[in-house]
Amino acid sequence: xxxxxxxxxxxxxxxxxxxxQRNYYLTKRYFMWELVWLVYVTANAMTITFIGxxxxxVAGIQINTGRYMTYxxxxxxxWSYLSMLFDVLxxxxxxxxxxxxxxxxxxxxxxxxxxxxxxxxYAVLYGIAQTAIMLGxxxxxxxxxxxxxxxxxxxxxxxxxxxxxxxxxIVAAVLPLLSPEKGQQVSYIVSAxxxxxxxxxxxxxxxxxxxxxxxxxxxxxxxxxxxxxxxxNGASLRELWGSIWPxxxxxxxxxxxGLGVFHLGESxxxxxxxxxxxG
Amino acid sequence: MAHRLGEAGSEGAAVRQxxxxxxxxxxxxxxxxxxxxxxxxxxxxxxxxxxxxGRGEVVGILGPNGSGKSTxxxxxxxxxxxxxxxxxxxxxDAIRHPKTVQRSMNRVSVEASFFxxxxxxxxxxxxxxxxxxxxxxxxxxxxxxxxxxxxDRKRASEPMEHLSRGMQQKIALxxxxxxxxxxxxxxxxxxxxxxxxxxxxxxxxxxxxxxHDSSILLCTHDMDEAEELCDRVGIMVDGxxxxxxxxxxxxxxxxxxxxVPSLEETFMAATGYTVxxxxx
Numbered sequence: 128x129x130x131x132x133x134x135x136x137x138x139x140x141x142x143x144x145x146x147x148q149r150n151y152y153l154t155k156r157y158f159m160w161e162l163v164w165l166v167y168v169t170a171n172a173m174t175i176t177f178i179g180x181x182x183x184x185v186a187g188i189q190i191n192t193g194r195y196m197t198y199x200x201x202x203x204x205x206w207s208y209l210s211m212l213f214d215v216l217x218x219x220x221x222x223x224x225x226x227x228x229x230x231x232x233x234x235x236x237x238x239x240x241x242x243x244x245x246x247x248x249y250a251v252l253y254g255i256a257q258t259a260i261m262l263g264x265x266x267x268x269x270x271x272x273x274x275x276x277x278x279x280x281x282x283x284x285x286x287x288x289x290x291x292x293x294x295x296x297i298v299a300a301v302l303p304l305l306s307p308e309k310g311q312q313v314s315y316i317v318s319a320x321x322x323x324x325x326x327x328x329x330x331x332x333x334x335x336x337x338x339x340x341x342x343x344x345x346x347x348x349x350x351x352x353x354x355x356x357x358x359x360n361g362a363s364l365r366e367l368w369g370s371i372w373p374x375x376x377x378x379x380x381x382x383x384x385g386l387g388v389f390h391l392g393e394s395x396x397x398x399x400x401x402x403x404x405x406g
Numbered sequence: 407m408a409h410r411l412g413e414a415g416s417e418g419a420a421v422r423q424x425x426x427x428x429x430x431x432x433x434x435x436x437x438x439x440x441x442x443x444x445x446x447x448x449x450x451x452x453x454x455x456x457x458x459x460g461r462g463e464v465v466g467i468l469g470p471n472g473s474g475k476s477t478x479x480x481x482x483x484x485x486x487x488x489x490x491x492x493x494x495x496x497x498x499d500a501i502r503h504p505k506t507v508q509r510s511m512n513r514v515s516v517e518a519s520f521f522x523x524x525x526x527x528x529x530x531x532x533x534x535x536x537x538x539x540x541x542x543x544x545x546x547x548x549x550x551x552x553x554x555x556x557x558d559r560k561r562a563s564e565p566m567e568h569l570s571r572g573m574q575q576k577i578a579l580x581x582x583x584x585x586x587x588x589x590x591x592x593x594x595x596x597x598x599x600x601x602x603x604x605x606x607x608x609x610x611x612x613x614x615x616x617x618h619d620s621s622i623l624l625c626t627h628d629m630d631e632a633e634e635l636c637d638r639v640g641i642m643v644d645g646x647x648x649x650x651x652x653x654x655x656x657x658x659x660x661x662x663x664x665x666v667p668s669l670e671e672t673f674m675a676a677t678g679y680t681v682x683x684x685x686x
Contacts, residue, residue, distance in 0.1 A: 152532075246569060
């Protein structure tokens with residue numbers, strides 16, 4: 128007879144790796160769909176960048192086309208990455224419901240933080256790989272104006288934004304627990320609103336005032352502002368602080384808030400029997 | 407006893423210590439659960455359910471579809487919180503300390519809850535990791551279990567969706583066994599299987615019963631299965647457990663004019679359902 132007792136932290140660590148590995152296996156099995164999606168998002172980013180290439184002809188005025196194209200491409204790439212993080216986290220529940228594994232996962236002894244952390248780590252790794260491939264392909268087609276770029280500054284902003292957006296995604300992930308019928312649809316609306324108000328393809332100041340007000344609460348707004356400053360203007364980390372601190376505050380608020388809300392949502396679903404229900 | 411791998415810290419150890427004492431593996435007292443449906447309709451799924459499962463005992467719950475068997479299993483496995491009553495697993499309050507009791511139990515349900523595109527091996531490794539069991543620890547155990555259930559190891563690398571229902575259910579049992587649970591919850595594990603697969607799965611449950619130290623709660627509407635596998639059998643109707651006794655005692659309870667009925671006749675007398683109606 129042999130008893131091997133593991134410390135709690137090691138059990139949670141093994142489970143975190145389990146979630147990452149499971150998602151990797153799923154990506155492998157759905158490889159053709161992944162490829163289709165990669166082609167779609169790459170073509171989409173190129174289409175948006177071509178809008179910049181044609182802007183001078185369409186508007187009939189002299190503009191810095193190279194800078195405008197880089198501005199648009201940064202928006203397309205960063206949105207592709209951040210929206211993917213948001214989608215992976217927000218679909219945590221509905222995805223497992225669709226596969227039929229939600230009860231097995233939710234009755235396992237590891238913590239929900241571990242579950243969501245595993246999902247988040249995979250989303251970041253997947254997002255980095257996808258964005259790097261997109262950038263590699265797109266750079267073959269366009270001459271981008273990155274002569275002043277501060278890449279380190281851009282990466283710092285992106286990393287901090289990733290944390291706050293994961294928290295945002297966890298808040299959205301609770302929606303399918305509250306309403307199996309409508310929860311996931313609402314999270315798609317949240318994603319669409321982030322796209323609208325966060326200044327992805329235009330400066331936030333062109334939006335109506337009420338949208339500008341809403342944009343203050345989107346981490347994507349600060350991420351894009353900071354990353355564009357770093358890549359287009361070569362802003363130093365000190366100069367990027369105005370974008371970094373709101374992201375840090377949002378991360379500090381959204382991650383615990385997301386975990387707290389998810390815990391309440393899970394308790395509600397277990398009281399009302401909505402964990403299993405698919406609609 | 408099987409190797410206990412992936413045991414999660416002091417709380418899990420506490421369950422193991424309690425497990426070794428004489429207390430019941432499972433104890434339910436006055437458990438009630440109602441669900442609100444649309445138009446304010448309330449369905450009472452569990453109505454003052456009380457029973458125990460002793461250590462190493464196999465208890466069967468027979469009941470027609472919709473009688474509350476699956477809700478009962480979900481309450482014990484911490485997936486549904488009851489409105490009233492208590493659930494204790496080796497003396498630990500499952501409602502107040504769900505994570506502690508989750509470490510000591512596993513469940514096999516009527517639906518194969520797997521990632522259909524992943525292989526059996528990938529699903530097993532994932533399931534093991536959720537309980538803290540690493541790939542290196544799990545692989546020899548998986549080989550051993552698959553050999554025991556007569557599952558061709560070469561097929562373990564095929565996607566689950568390529569396997570028959572019977573094979574999927576064997577993998578579900580293997581996954582549950584992989585985490586060395588001291589309490590196993592089997593919710594209609596043979597429903598919908600062809601006769602041969604059903605016999606294989608039942609034989610596997612018998613082997614678990616003989617070789618492992620697990621206590622088992624088996625919900626089914628298969629009378630032969632209940633009679634053959636269970637030490638005690640209960641009948642559940644409309645969320646209530648009408649009787650819970652050894653199969654022979656249960657049958658004698660419904661004896662008429664000196665004729666001891668079969669378990670099927672006993673079930674019909676107690677519930678008013680035929681076996682066909684019960685499984686419809």
